[in-house]
Amino acid sequence: MNEAIGESVATPPRLEWQVASVVSVTQETPRARTLVLAVPRWAGHRAGQHVDLRLVAEDGYQAQRSYSIASAPADGMVALTVERLDDGEVSPYLCDVVQPGDGVELRGPIGGYFVWEPAQRGPLFLVAGGSGIVPLMAMLRQRGRADVAARAQVPVRLLYSARTLDDVIYRAELEQLADASQAEVVLTLTRQAPPGWSGYHRRVDRTMLEAVSWPSSDEPNVYVCGPTSLVESVATLLVELGHAASRVRTERFGPTG
Amino acid sequence: MQTEELRLDGNAAGGVLRELFVQDMTAALGTCAGCGATGPVATLLEYGHGMGIVLRCPTCDTPVLRIVRTTGLLRVDLSGIRFLSIPSTIDE
Amino acid sequence: MADKPFIARGFHGRRAAAPPGRLPPGQYETRDFPVLSAGPTPHTSLTAWDFTIRGADDASPSVRWSWDELQALPHETPTVDIHCVTKWSKFDTKWEGVSVDTLLDAARAAGVANGAFVLAYCDGGYTTNLPLADVTGGKAWVAFGYDGAPLAPEHGGPARLLVPHLYFWKSAKWVRGLTLLPNDEPGFWEQLGYHDRGDPWREQRYRGDP
Ligand SMILES: Cc1cc2nc3c(=O)[nH]c(=O)nc-3n(C[C@H](O)[C@H](O)[C@H](O)COP(=O)(O)OP(=O)(O)OC[C@H]3O[C@@H](n4cnc5c(N)ncnc54)[C@H](O)[C@@H]3O)c2cc1C
Ligand SMILES: [Zn+2]
Numbered sequence: 001m002n003e004a005i006g007e008s009v010a011t012p013p014r015l016e017w018q019v020a021s022v023v024s025v026t027q028e029t030p031r032a033r034t035l036v037l038a039v040p041r042w043a044g045h046r047a048g049q050h051v052d053l054r055l056v057a058e059d060g061y062q063a064q065r066s067y068s069i070a071s072a073p074a075d076g077m078v079a080l081t082v083e084r085l086d087d088g089e090v091s092p093y094l095c096d097v098v099q100p101g102d103g104v105e106l107r108g109p110i111g112g113y114f115v116w117e118p119a120q121r122g123p124l125f126l127v128a129g130g131s132g133i134v135p136l137m138a139m140l141r142q143r144g145r146a147d148v149a150a151r152a153q154v155p156v157r158l159l160y161s162a163r164t165l166d167d168v169i170y171r172a173e174l175e176q177l178a179d180a181s182q183a184e185v186v187l188t189l190t191r192q193a194p195p196g197w198s199g200y201h202r203r204v205d206r207t208m209l210e211a212v213s214w215p216s217s218d219e220p221n222v223y224v225c226g227p228t229s230l231v232e233s234v235a236t237l238l239v240e241l242g243h244a245a246s247r248v249r250t251e252r253f254g255p256t257g
Numbered sequence: 258m259q260t261e262e263l264r265l266d267g268n269a270a271g272g273v274l275r276e277l278f279v280q281d282m283t284a285a286l287g288t289c290a291g292c293g294a295t296g297p298v299a300t301l302l303e304y305g306h307g308m309g310i311v312l313r314c315p316t317c318d319t320p321v322l323r324i325v326r327t328t329g330l331l332r333v334d335l336s337g338i339r340f341l342s343i344p345s346t347i348d349e
Numbered sequence: 350m351a352d353k354p355f356i357a358r359g360f361h362g363r364r365a366a367a368p369p370g371r372l373p374p375g376q377y378e379t380r381d382f383p384v385l386s387a388g389p390t391p392h393t394s395l396t397a398w399d400f401t402i403r404g405a406d407d408a409s410p411s412v413r414w415s416w417d418e419l420q421a422l423p424h425e426t427p428t429v430d431i432h433c434v435t436k437w438s439k440f441d442t443k444w445e446g447v448s449v450d451t452l453l454d455a456a457r458a459a460g461v462a463n464g465a466f467v468l469a470y471c472d473g474g475y476t477t478n479l480p481l482a483d484v485t486g487g488k489a490w491v492a493f494g495y496d497g498a499p500l501a502p503e504h505g506g507p508a509r510l511l512v513p514h515l516y517f518w519k520s521a522k523w524v525r526g527l528t529l530l531p532n533d534e535p536g537f538w539e540q541l542g543y544h545d546r547g548d549p550w551r552e553q554r555y556r557g558d559p
Pocket of ligand 1: 050065066067068069081082083084085087088089090091092131134135251252253254255256258263265268269306382383384385
């Protein structure tokens with residue numbers, strides 16, 4: 001727990017709302033898309049941080065939500081990936097309406113707990129549910145930018161729970177990481193699996209975590225992110241498996257994610 | 258849908274906490290006035306669903322921090338928190 | 350923050366048209382029943398559950414109903430519109446419960462010290478304050494049925510206060526009793542600046558709103 005203190009704290013002086021402009025949009029999956037933003041005043045960010053986004057309608061009605069930063073700090077831009085919830089208020093707007101050239105109001109970067117720094121030694125175990133992959137992708141991307149020697153210090157495994165194979169965000173990039181032996185990527189599909197699927201086909205459970213995670217004696221740094229119910233069950237199971245609670249960092253995205 | 262599925266955590270309050278404390282507070286350690294448990298503010302459980310932010314102790318459910326934005330005012334109730342240890346950015 | 354807000358092109362929020370005159374200002378109609386709560390869902394068994402009306406000072410007698418005793422009182426089935434301060438309203442919600450008048454009559458007969466205000470208290474520690482006049486005269490219930498079924502825990506079951514003419518945070522979930530008070534005492538949200546009365550038609554959201 002005391003680890004939280006003493007880490008570098010890159011905090012710009014004041015958190016202010018500003019209007020970022022949408023540079024490009026990329027459809028990641030049928031239900032998720034990435035917005036690349038140009039943010040006028042951006043002091044840099046850390047992998048795992050998020051921004052608060054605020055939408056104001058003509059008549060003053062407002063909605064505010066948080067979105068994690070998908071890009072690595074060194075990428076020189078801010079990318080968000082938003083999963084569309086059919087009955088949602090903000091995500092359908094970001095997925096269907098927003099186009100390059102539009103402005104969106106945001107403030108950030110935010111967060112100092114759910115962040116990963118390359119200087120943190122030891123294996124990195126990432127567990128994602130749905131759009132919970134987004135901040136973990138920033139970590140994978142940041143690690144990917146490091147040299148071979150630095151990467152060897154930090155072996156990484158990702159356990160990623162998605163509804164179907166088509167819902168796996170960043171699938172091509174994850175496959176590349178796995179093919180290049182840069183990361184071990186384990187998928188589990190909770191709904192439909194394609195014919196011939198040999199991977200996991202159920203919700204993350206104790207047996208799966210035992211099989212995929214490093215033993216607690218290896219003291220991995222664990223990051224769990226996604227829907228609240230997944231985050232809470234995974235964190236509880238990992239602690240039951242002997243991982244120190246202070247090494248299991250969690251971020252809840254809410255009812256879906 | 259149970260209220261537990263809807264809850265978030267202290268990470269989600271990171272933005273408004275920066276308004277109050279200027280620097281990041283999610284990595285700060287808070288001690289619950291109810292049960293004495295200490296942990297990062299990010300691990301507190303967030304409820305409120307639009308009325309405000311209620312950050313509760315994950316051990317005993319005491320409301321550790323409560324924040325409401327009214328017209329022109331940001332109000333915070335700190336009575337549930339005994340200590341805060343904030344990583345310091347200022348060199349001695 | 351004082352600067353002119355940036356308008357998000359083509360953003361309308363989750364709002365739909367509603368029959369005129371039925372929506373208080375600033376509200377939109379929802380068909381869902383969003384969950385609003387300030388804490389986790391408590392789980393109190395019906396055998397342990399009771400409802401108490403007490404006076405402000407400890408010397409005052411109090412009256413207590415067990416679950417079965419409450420059920421034995423006359424039921425009412427109001428159909429009402431509800432309005433949440435987070436801006437959604439839901440029309441024609443169907444409830445079943447006991448009128449607060451019935452309970453207060455019994456309290457008065459038992460000599461519970463009267464007051465001009467009530468503080469509702471709940472499992473989980475939630476409280477909310479209301480003028481007595483807003484929970485009397487057929488305007489408030491202790492509700493345990495919703496839409497023909499027992500009230501679900503996430504919506505306040507086994508029982509919640511129902512005061513539909515005020516913002517819905519006054520309709521305290523998981524209610525366990527009322528304290529009659531001579532002076533108004535702010536509840537959970539009211540301490541943080543929410544309005545002591547909370548009339549949606551006057552948009553009494555925050556303290557100081559007219
Ligand atoms: C720190 C943080 C980072 C995040 N990062 C990302 C990210 O990178 N990508 C991403 O896609 N999402 C992310 N999220 C989630 C995101 O903030 C939004 O919650 C999400 O986009 C849904 O917003 P919405 O307005 O579309 O849906 P909403 O309108 O908020 O609804 C979401 C769902 O919950 C249900 N719901 C909401 N409120 C209630 C209620 N009171 N009662 C009952 N049901 C309710 C709705 O019916 C719907 O199914 C993050 C969340 C947090 C806290
Ligand atoms: Zn506690």
